[in-house]
Amino acid sequence: MQGRAAGFMDDHNELAICVQNAYKSYGYWKPVNVLHDINLNVPKGFIYGLLGPSGCGKTTLLRCLVGRLQLNNGQLTVLGAAPGSRGHGVPGHKVGFMPQETALYKDFNISEILHYFGRLHNMTRKDILNRESFLIAFLDLPSKTKKIYQLSGGQQRRVSLACALLQQPELLILDEPTVGVDPLLREKIWSHLILISKTNGTTIVITTHYIEEARKANRVGLMRSGRILAEDEPLALLDKYNQSSLENVFLHLCVADQNRVLSKLKQTVNITNDQHRHLTTATNALVINDQNGADVIDRENCLANVSVDSEITVQTSLNDRATDGHGIQILANGTILPKQVKPPQVVKSPLLRVKRAAIDCCVFPHAHKIWALMVKDLTLIKGSIGFLIFQFLIPVLQVSLFCLCIGRDPHHIPLAVVNEEASANYPTGNRSLSLLSKIDSEYIKLHSYKNISEATLYARRGDYDGIMSIRANFSQAIIDKLTQFKSDPATLDQGAIHLSLDMTNQQVTYVMQSSILNAAQLFIKEFLIENKIDPRIADPPVIIEKPIYGDTSPHFLNFAAPGMMISIIFFLAIGLTSLIFVVEKKEGLLERSWVAGMTLVSLDKFF
Numbered sequence: 052m053q054g055r056a057a058g059f060m061d062d063h064n065e066l067a068i069c070v071q072n073a074y075k076s077y078g079y080w081k082p083v084n085v086l087h088d089i090n091l092n093v094p095k096g097f098i099y100g101l102l103g104p105s106g107c108g109k110t111t112l113l114r115c116l117v118g119r120l121q122l123n124n125g126q127l128t129v130l131g132a133a134p135g136s137r138g139h140g141v142p143g144h145k146v147g148f149m150p151q152e153t154a155l156y157k158d159f160n161i162s163e164i165l166h167y168f169g170r171l172h173n174m175t176r177k178d179i180l181n182r183e184s185f186l187i188a189f190l191d192l193p194s195k196t197k198k199i200y201q202l203s204g205g206q207q208r209r210v211s212l213a214c215a216l217l218q219q220p221e222l223l224i225l226d227e228p229t230v231g232v233d234p235l236l237r238e239k240i241w242s243h244l245i246l247i248s249k250t251n252g253t254t255i256v257i258t259t260h261y262i263e264e265a266r267k268a269n270r271v272g273l274m275r276s277g278r279i280l281a282e283d284e285p286l287a288l289l290d291k292y293n294q295s296s297l298e299n300v301f302l303h304l305c306v307a308d309q310n311r312v313l314s315k316l317k318q319t320v321n322i323t324n325d326q327h328r329h330l331t332t333a334t335n336a337l338v339i340n341d342q343n344g345a346d347v348i349d350r351e352n353c354l355a356n357v358s359v360d361s362e363i364t365v366q367t368s369l370n371d372r373a374t375d376g377h378g379i380q381i382l383a384n385g386t387i388l389p390k391q392v393k394p395p396q397v398v399k400s401p402l403l404r405v406k407r408a409a410i411d412c413c414v415f416p417h418a419h420k421i422w423a424l425m426v427k428d429l430t431l432i433k434g435s436i437g438f439l440i441f442q443f444l445i446p447v448l449q450v451s452l453f454c455l456c457i458g459r460d461p462h463h464i465p466l467a468v469v470n471e472e473a474s475a476n477y478p479t480g481n482r483s484l485s486l487l488s489k490i491d492s493e494y495i496k497l498h499s500y501k502n503i504s505e506a507t508l509y510a511r512r513g514d515y516d517g518i519m520s521i522r523a524n525f526s527q528a529i530i531d532k533l534t535q536f537k538s539d540p541a542t543l544d545q546g547a548i549h550l551s552l553d554m555t556n557q558q559v560t561y562v563m564q565s566s567i568l569n570a571a572q573l574f575i576k577e578f579l580i581e582n583k584i585d586p587r588i589a590d591p592p593v594i595i596e597k598p599i600y601g602d603t604s605p606h607f608l609n610f611a612a613p614g615m616m617i618s619i620i621f622f623l624a625i626g627l628t629s630l631i632f633v634v635e636k637k638e639g640l641l642e643r644s645w646v647a648g649m650t651l652v653s654l655d656k657f658f
C-alpha cells in the first residue's frame with residue numbers, strides 16, 4: 052500500500068481534503084472544545100484511516116468535512132472548495148456518507164431506501180437497479196424486499212454502507228463501517244474500498260475501532276482528545292515508533308501525550324511535586340513489559356485517562372513537519388505535493404450570510420429532490436395505513452365536534468330585566484309587557500329584577516350577558532313620541548329601552564342586539580296599526596336585497612366552519628411535519644438526507 056501511495060501521488064497531485072488549524076467547540080454559553088488545532092491532508096484517491104478512542108472527536112471532524120458543522124476557527128477544503136459552498140457537490144452527490152448510527156427509514160425495504168438516495172442523487176432508474184443488484188450481492192444482503200426493521204443490526208449497517216456507496220461518489224466518509232460485520236465480509240469491504248480508490252480515484256476517510264484494519268489505509272491519523280497525535284503511512288508509523296502493531300503505536304503516543312500534558316500542567320498550573328509524582332506514577336503504571344521486552348500498554352486504563360485541558364497546547368508529531376505559507380505538505384518519503392489547495396474564504400459576515408440565505412429561500416429547489424421526497428413520503432404513508440386513516444379522520448372528527456359544540460348560533464342568552472313600569476304597577480299603561488313579549492325567547496332568556504343595582508351585581512358576576520331597563524312612564528312616553536311627535540329629552544329617555552351589554556363576546560352581543568331591535572320594530576309596527584297609521588313608516592330606510600352569496604339570515608356556523616377546517620388542516624399538517632422532522636433528526640435520517648444533497652432549495656443550477 053505504501054509503495055503505491057508514493058506512485059499514486061505522482062498522478063494525483065491534488066488534495067481531496069485539506070484541514071488547517073481547525074478548532075471546533077459545542078455550545079454557545081459554555082463552549083466545550085472538541086477539536087483543537089487539527090491539521091489533516093488527504094490526497095485524492097487515498098484511503099485515510101482516522102483512529103481514536105470514543106469521544107475524541109472523530110465524528111465531529113467527519114461532520115465538519117461533509118458540511119454539517121462549521122468550524123469555529125481554521126480552514127477546511129473538501130474536493131477543492133469549502134463544504135456547502137454554492138454549486139459544490141459536498142454535501143451532495145460528490146460525497147457518500149455513512150454515519151455512525153444506522154440512519155435508515157425502518158419501514159422501507161432495502162430497494163426502497165436505495166431508490167430514495169438514488170433519486171436524491173438524480174440517478175436514473177436503470178443505474179439505481181444496476182447498483183442495487185451489485186451492492187446486494189457484494190454486501191451479502193438479504194432479499195431487496197426485506198424491510199429494514201426485519202434486518203439484524205449488522206445487516207442494517209451494511210444497507211447503510213450500500214447507501215453511501217450507491218452513487219459511486221468522489222469522496223466516501225465512513226464512520227465505523229465495519230462494526231458488527233463478519234471478518235470475511237470486512238475483508239471484502241476493504242478490498243472493494245482499495246479497488247475503488249485505485250481505479251476510480253475515490254478518496255475515502257474511514258473511522259474504525261479495529262485499529263489493525265487501518266493498516267490497509269494509505270495514511271492514518273491517530274486522534275486523542277480532539278488532537279491529531281500523529282499522521283503518516285501505517286508502516287512509517289510502525290518504523291518510527293519501533294512497534295509491531297498500530298495499536299501499540301497509538302498507545303505509546305497516548306502515554307507520551309499524557310506525559311506532555313502533565314509536564315505542561317506543572318509549568319502552567321502550580322501543582323506540587325507530590326501531586327506531579329503521583330500523576331506520573333499513575334501514567335507510567337499504564338506501561339508494562341510484554342514477554343518480548345517491548346512496551347505494551349494497559350489499553351483500558353490508557354484510553355480512559357484524564358482529559359486534556361483545552362488550554363494546553365501539545366506539540367504533536369504533525370507540528371514537526373515542514374510547512375510553508377499555505378500549510379503542510381505531507382508524504383512520509385519527503386515528496387512535496389506540487390499543487391497547493393487554496394484555503395476557502397469563509398464568509399464570516401453575518402449580514403452576507405443572511406442575504407445569501409434570503410436569496411436561497413426564493414429559489415425553487417431541484418425537481419428530482421422534490422420527487423425523491425414525495426416518493427419517500429408516499430412510501431412511508433403506504434407502510435402505515437392506520438396512520439393515514441388517523442390523519443384523515445382527525446380533521447373530520449374535530450370539525451364535527453366544532454359544529455356540534457361551538458359552531459351553532461348562541462341560544463337562551465341570559466339577560467337581566469329591570470322593568471320599573473311593572474314595579475310602579477303600570478302608572479301609564481303596560482306597553483313594556485307588549486314589547487318584552489316580542490323578544491324571541493329562543494335566543495334571549497329574560498330574568499326580572501326589581502332594581503338596577505341588584506341586576507348589575509349579578510351581571511358583573513357573569514350570570515347575565517346584559518341588563519335591560521325600562522322606565523316607569525314607558526307607555527305614556529311612547530304615546531307622546533309616536534302620536535304627539537314629542538321629542539324632548541325626558542320623553543325620548545323614558546320612551547326607550549336601555550341596554551348595557553357584555554361586549555366581550557361579539558357573536559353573543561350581535562344576537563342580543565338584533566333580537567331586541569327586531570322586537571322593538573315589531574312593537575312599533577303594532578302600535579302604529581293600533582293607531583291607524585301605516586306600519587311601513589317604521590321600516591328603516593334600508594332595503595336588504597337578495598344576497599350576492601349566502602343566506603338572507605346568515606349563521607355563525609357558515610362563517611366559522613371553513614376557517615376552522617382550514618386551521619385544523621393547517622395545524623395538523625404543521626404538527627405532523629414537525630413530528631417527522633423531530634423523529635428524522637433524532638434518528639440521524641435528516642442529517643443523512645442533508646449530506647446527500649437534500650436542502651430547502653438548491654442553487655446548483657444557477658451558480
Ligand SMILES: Nc1ncnc2c1ncn2[C@@H]1O[C@H](COP(=O)(O)OP(=O)(O)OP(=O)(O)O)[C@@H](O)[C@H]1O
Pocket residue numbers: 077078083085103104105106107108109110111112151
Ligand atoms: N451535539 C453535541 N453537543 C455537545 N457535545 C457534543 C455533541 N456531539 C458530540 N459532543 C461531544 O464532543 C466530543 C466528541 O464527540 P464525537 O462524537 O465527535 O466523538 P467520537 O470520537 O466520534 O466518538 P465515538 O467513536 O464514540 O463516536 C464528545 O465528548 C461528545 O460528548
